[in-house]
Amino acid sequence: MATTSPTELRAGQQATGRVRIAALLQRQGALIALVLLVLFGALRYEGFLGGYNITEVLRYNSMFGLIALGMTFVIMTGGIDLSVGGVAALASVLAALLSPYGMLPAVVVPVLAGLLVGLLNGVVIARLAIPPFITTLATLLAARGMALILANNASVSVDSGAGFASISLGSVFSIPLPDGAFNVTIPLLVLLVAYALGSLALNYTRFGRHVLAVGGNEEAARLMGLPVARIKISVYAINGALAALAGVILAALTFTGLPTEGLGWELSAIAAVVVGGTLLTGGMGSVGATLVGVLLLGLIFNILNFENGRGVVSLSAYWQSVIRGVFLLVVIILQNRLAGRRQ
Amino acid sequence: MSEPLLRMEHISKAFPGVIALSDAHLSIAPGEAHALVGQNGAGKSTMIKVLTGVYRRDSGTIIFDGRAVDFHSPQQAQANGVSTIYQEVNLVPFRSVAENIFMGREPRRWGLIDWRRMNADAAALLQRFGVDTDVTQPLLNLNIAIQQMVAIARAVSFKSKLVVMDEPTSSLDEREVATLFDVIRQLKADGVAVLFISHRLDELYAICDRVTIMRDGQTVDERQLSAISQLELVARMLGKELGEVQRSGQTGFDLSGYQAEQTLLEARGLRRGRALQGADVSVGAGEIVGLAGLLGAGRTEVARAIFGADPIDAGEIRMAGRTAQFRAPSDAIRAGIGFCSEDRKAEGIIPFMSVRENLTLAALPALARSGIVSRERQQQLVERFIKRLGIKTSGPEQKVRELSGGNQQKVLLARWLCLNPRLLILDEPTRGIDVGAKGEIQSLINELAGQGLGVLMISSEIEELTEGSHRVVVLRDGRTVAELPHAEISQDAIMAAMAHGAETPDTVQGEAHDQP
Known part of the structure; x- marks a missing residue:
């Protein structure tokens, strides 16, 4: 009997080459857009590539970067976490309230609180099989409410004398650039360390690979014997802790615990993750791409500010929402078409 | 026959309202390819699920490899030498071939995944089946047959003694089936038994040694395939005597x-x-x-x-x-044209809606004037069909889920008849x-x-x-x-x-x- 050799069977793979190119474009698309945006800014605006601007953009966006990192893992399992804004607000209030007692409690306690909210999310989602959307909507409301109660419905000032404030002021080291020095601030350092660890976890640990497996085909992951529930609980817990860390940075940057801040942060984070190229349906994604997504969305805002500074046109800050929204829609449509072609 | 590798005896399993298995048997020798056949609802998949620990049996014994076993999960079954290849390839499409084979058992060094070793091991494993492919590419780049081989390679890498294949050929073309059969022959040569489920009789005769025939939750026959004609096999499956x-x-x-x-x-x-x-x-x-x-x-x-x-x-x-x-x-x-699908619950009735709503769902456009549905005409129509088809219901407003299966089917028929097909x-x-x-x-x-x-x-x-x-x-x-x-x-x-x-x-x- 003449049977087919597997090499012949491989011929069928060629047809999917286009998918691979498209996937590459999709993943690198955000990076290409980021490079173009930076070039545009550098040519058009004075001081865009200056040390001051770079420092500020990176410091401010470190908060979104942390949340988007956690959100990347959540989305890679096929889930979603809407509670991050509330958790960040709660953490900022806790940090401000605890700031008189020194750096350590003002950082550790809020992060633990965020971890707890995340654990609650994860347990409810994984063990009780409640959809993530509903679960985290509920904890968003609860965390926000708790922040308002603790803050007595007002902003809470950070004790500037007790060391906590140095988080925002401190610079680990500086690189002299035109228009001021580029400072590697503590928030930026935290962000970089978090992304390095996140990337390592995703690519070189079982946990990271299993996160992708759960999002790619949960039933298969279960049949392969992976601890699906534990993996899900872990990603929500991590995301809660990272959102709280963002809240701590918020308090340090503004010298205030802000119970009403963080509105829409979950959406910004989701947008950054998706724009970076992580599939909203789970199973495929990259940590580095999320960082690109965060910077891309952050630069849109930055460029809007510069544009207004030129005084030719005056675009309200709300335009950034419109631009981000349209951008996100385009990316999701592209993703959907790619996914459709794979079927 | 030598001592069987697997002996399932007096297996019974009931679900609420249904007896899925009653006193069923299955026996497989080491290194044989064994066919399991039966009509829909005969109990084949329940039998497999009982074996692999998806379901707990109500009674009966399972002897595998010389000792009584009682698997609680597919993972436990796999760890003990029983692997299952599912009809739909149950792997993770976006992950690489190597990852899919070693998922959950990734080789590590210093706590981090040792990609080089994993890829080398995966390539070596696939080579055994004559599959030469880049193990670092995502699974979805491969055609279904190779994906199937990856699933088998994964199963075999657990040192399986029995590989259960649940309709593995349903999405393969003829060339791919031939390749799969080569792999099955390789497994047999290595002393691995295969339990093969397929509705394609020609395939069973091409690759299997013996067959177990099930009907209505019972084992009705067990034969050498060479000793039973296809016609007789079909007759046994359907429970009919020839003539x-x-x-x-x-x-x-x-x-x-x-x-x-x-x-x-x-x-x-x-x-x-x-x-x-x-x-x-x-x-x-x-x-x-x-x-x-x-x-x-x-x-x-x-x-x-x-x-x-x-x-x-x-x-x-x-x-x-x-x-x-x-x-x-x-x-x-x-x-x-009207089409009453086989699966009433999934594709037909809307259980929490009333008889009236279910019955007129497709006819609403015809019942409406300028977009407003006339309740009166709807009522008339519903009452006419309840009478005409003899639907037993307390009234048009009764929820459809409260009706018997036969009456639900009548409601569905009426839904189509409203449209005068x-x-x-x-x-x-x-x-x-x-x-x-x-x-x-x-x-x-x-x-x-x-x-x-x-x-x-x-x-x-x-x-x-x-x-x-x-x-x-x-x-x-x-x-x-x-x-x-x-x-x-x-x-x-x-x-x-x-x-x-x-x-x-x-x-x-x-x-x-x-x-x-």
């Missing part, structure tokens, strides 16, 4: 008085992937055409193709003499319906045909086909293999066609199949 009296008189059909009228539907050379490979069906006005075939022969696929629910690769559909191109079910409905496709119209209601549904079908409605009736119950059809079309592996006019309909003829294809040379065969 059994044809008319049982237990169904509600009465076919006297049908005169052949003009052809209503004509479908020729329908092709779709591997599921349909040249199916021909025609139905006349007022005619009941039975569509017969084993599970997986393509009966439902034919119905869905005609109804516009699935696109076809090739073939022609004519409705009332005009070429029809149904891009979606709405096109088919407009042309006067010319052709009704019924997929297993009496499945899961108690005997009394079954007869009522059957006589209703009969009555509707008497009023000129064309009916295409898919059924796995052979009496329903022999007694309820003016003509029977038999499908096998996606092909029309026989068309039996009323005088030639018999259980034996239908079973023979299911088993072998056209036993008698048939006119349908030649014409349409050579078309590209």
Whole structure:
């Protein structure tokens, strides 16, 4: 009997080459857009590539970067976490309230609180099989409410004398650039360390690979014997802790615990993750791409500010929402078409 | 036979309202390929799930590799040497080939994944089956056959002694099946036993040594495949004796008085992937055409193709003499076709809605004037159909989920009849319906045909086909293999066609199949 050799069977793979190119474009698309945006800014605006601007953009966006990192893992399992804004607000209030007692409690306690909210999310989602959307909507409301109660419905000032404030002021080291020095601030350092660890976890640990497996085909992951529930609980817990860390940075940057801040942060984070190229349906994604997504969305805002500074046109800050929204829609449509072609 | 590798004895399993297995047996020798066959609902998959720890058995013993076992999960079964390859490849599409093989057991160094070793091990493992592929590419880049090999490689890497393959060929083409069979031969040569489930009889005969036949949750026969003919195998599956009296008189059909009228539907050379490979069906006005075939022969696929629910690769559909191109079910409905699907619960009734709402769902546009549905006309329509079909309900506002299966089916029939269809496709119209209601549904079908409605009736119950059809079309592996006019309909003829294809040379065969 003449049977087919597997090499012949491989011929069928060629047809999917286009998918691979498209996937590459999709993943690198955000990076290409980021490079173009930076070039545009550098040519058009004075001081865009200056040390001051770079420092500020990176410091401010470190908060979104942390949340988007956690959100990347959540989305890679096929889930979603809407509670991050509330958790960040709660953490900022806790940090401000605890700031008189020194750096350590003002950082550790809020992060633990965020971890707890995340654990609650994860347990409810994984063990009780409640959809993530509903679960985290509920904890968003609860965390926000708790922040308002603790803050007595007002902003809470950070004790500037007790060391906590140095988080925002401190610079680990500086690189002299035109228009001021580029400072590697503590928030930026935290962000970089978090992304390095996140990337390592995703690519070189079982946990990271299993996160992708759960999002790619949960039933298969279960049949392969992976601890699906534990993996899900872990990603929500991590995301809660990272959102709280963002809240701590918020308090340090503004010298205030802000119970009403963080509105829409979950959406910004989701947008950054998706724009970076992580599939909203789970199973495929990259940590580095999320960082690109965060910077891309952050630069849109930055460029809007510069544009207004030129005084030719005056675009309200709300335009950034419109631009981000349209951008996100385009990316999701592209993703959907790619996914459709794979079927 | 030497001491069997697996012995499942006196296995029983009941679900609420259903006895899935009662005193079933299965015995497999080391290194043999063993076929497990049976109709839908015979208990094959329950048997496998009991073996692999998905279900707990109510009673019975399982001896595997010389000791009594009681697996609590597929993982535990796998760790003990029983791996399962599922019908749909159960791997993670976006992950690499190597990752899919070693998922959960990734080799590590210093706590981090050792990619180099994982890739090398995966490549070596696949090489054993003659598969030479880049193990770092995502699984979705590979065709289904190679994906299947990856699943098998994963299974074998657990040092399996028994690999259960649940319809592994259903999405493979013939070349791919040949490659899979090479792998199965390799496994057998290595002393690994294979439990093979497939509805394609030719495949069973090509690769398997012995067969266990199940029906109604029981093991009805266990044979060497070389000692049982395909026809006998089919007869055992269906629970019929060859040459059994044809008319049982237990169904509600009465076919006297049908005169052949003009052809209503004509479908020729329908092709779709591997599921349909040249199916021909025609139905006349007022005619009941039975569509017969084993599970997986393509009966439902034919119905869905005609109804516009699935696109076809090739073939022609004519409705009332005009070429029809149904891009979606709405096109088919407009042309006067109705389709009661097999799975009432998933695709038909909306359980929490009332009889009235369920019944008039499809007719709402017709009942509305400028977008507003007239409650009065809706009410009249509903009451008329409740009376006409004898739907047993406390009233139009009763929730459909509270009705019996037979009455739910009547509501569905009424939903289509509201639209005055010319052709009704019924997929297993009496499945899961108690005997009394079954007869009522059957006589209703009969009555509707008497009023000129064309009916295409898919059924796995052979009496329903022999007694309820003016003509029977038999499908096998996606092909029309026989068309039996009323005088030639018999259980034996239908079973023979299911088993072998056209036993008698048939006119349908030649014409349409050579078309590209």
